Amino acid sequence: MFEFTEEDLKTNKRGQLSLSQKEWLKMVGKGGVRVQGFNVWIAIGFLFLGLCLILALFLQNEDSRAALFANPLNLLIFPVLILVVVGILVLSLLLARWNANKLQNAVLSSVSGKARLDYDSSGKSGLTSYYVFVGKKRFTFGDDMSSVFKEGEKYKVYYCKAGMYEFVMSYEHIDN
Numbered sequence: 001m002f003e004f005t006e007e008d009l010k011t012n013k014r015g016q017l018s019l020s021q022k023e024w025l026k027m028v029g030k031g032g033v034r035v036q037g038f039n040v041w042i043a044i045g046f047l048f049l050g051l052c053l054i055l056a057l058f059l060q061n062e063d064s065r066a067a068l069f070a071n072p073l074n075l076l077i078f079p080v081l082i083l084v085v086v087g088i089l090v091l092s093l094l095l096a097r098w099n100a101n102k103l104q105n106a107v108l109s110s111v112s113g114k115a116r117l118d119y120d121s122s123g124k125s126g127l128t129s130y131y132v133f134v135g136k137k138r139f140t141f142g143d144d145m146s147s148v149f150k151e152g153e154k155y156k157v158y159y160c161k162a163g164m165y166e167f168v169m170s171y172e173h174i175d176n
Contacts (some may be wrong), residue, residue, distance in 0.1 A: 002148070002168060002170070002171070004021070004169060004170040005018075005020070007020075008020060008021055008169065008170050009158075009170045009172060012108060012110070012158035012169055012170045013158075013172075015108060015110075016108060017106065017108050017160065017169065021169055022104075025103045025104060025106055025160070025162075025167070026100075026103065026104050028103055028165070029099065029100030029101070029102075029103035029104055030100060032096050032099060032100055033093070033097055033100050035096075036092055036093055036095075036096035037093065037096075039092075040089045040092065040093060043085070043089055044086075044089065047082065047085050051078060051081075051082070055078075098163065099162070099163040099164060099165065102162040102163040103162045103163070103165060105162070106160035106161075106162040107160060107162075108158055108159075108160050108169065109159055109160065109161065110156060110157065110158045110159070111134050111135045111136075111137040111156070111157055111159070112134065112135060112154065112155065112156040112157070112174060113134050113135025113136070113137075113154065113155070114134075114135075114152055114153065114154055114155075115132055115133065115134055115149040115150065115151060115152065115154070115155050116132070116133040116151065116152075117130070117131070117132055117133075117145060117146055117149060117151050118130075118131040118133065119131065119144070129141070129142070130142070130143060130144050130145055132145050132149050134149075134155050134156075134157050137157070137159075139157070139159070139166070139168060140166075149171075153173065154173070154174040154175075155171055155172065155173055155174060156171065156172050156174055157170075157171040158170045158171065
C-alpha cells in the first residue's frame, strides 16, 4: 500500500519531501492533466456528434428546415452552446494544471498520536471508506488499514495536502 523507503522516511523526519517523492507527486499531477486532456477530446467529440445529429434532424425535411430558420435565435444557440461547452472544458484543463502545480509545490506536514480505525459503508453504492485517525487528523483510504495501523498504538504520519489531493508519504510507529 505505502511505497516509501527508509531514505524517504529519514528525509520526511527532517520536514522535507525526498527527491523520489517529489518526482512521484510530479508524475501524479502530470497524469491528472493527461487524463483531463483525454477527457476533453472525448467531450469535444460528443459535442460535435450531438450538434451534427441535431442539425441532421433539423435539415431532414422542409418543415423542420423552416422551423430552424424561422427564428434567428435558433442559429445563435449553436455557437453559444459551443462556446459555453468549450469554456467549461478549458476551465477543467486549467483546474487540472493548477492541481498539478500545487502537487509539485506540496508542503510536507506531520501528525502524531494514537491510531483509531473506523469505516463507513454506503448502502446505495456498495463502497466502503476506511478511516485512520491519528491524533485529530483523519486519513481516508479505499482499503482496510487494520493490517498497517494497530488500534490504540502511537504513530507519526507524514503527509502532504495539495488542492484536492492528500497523500500519506510515510509513517513510523512510535514506541510508548
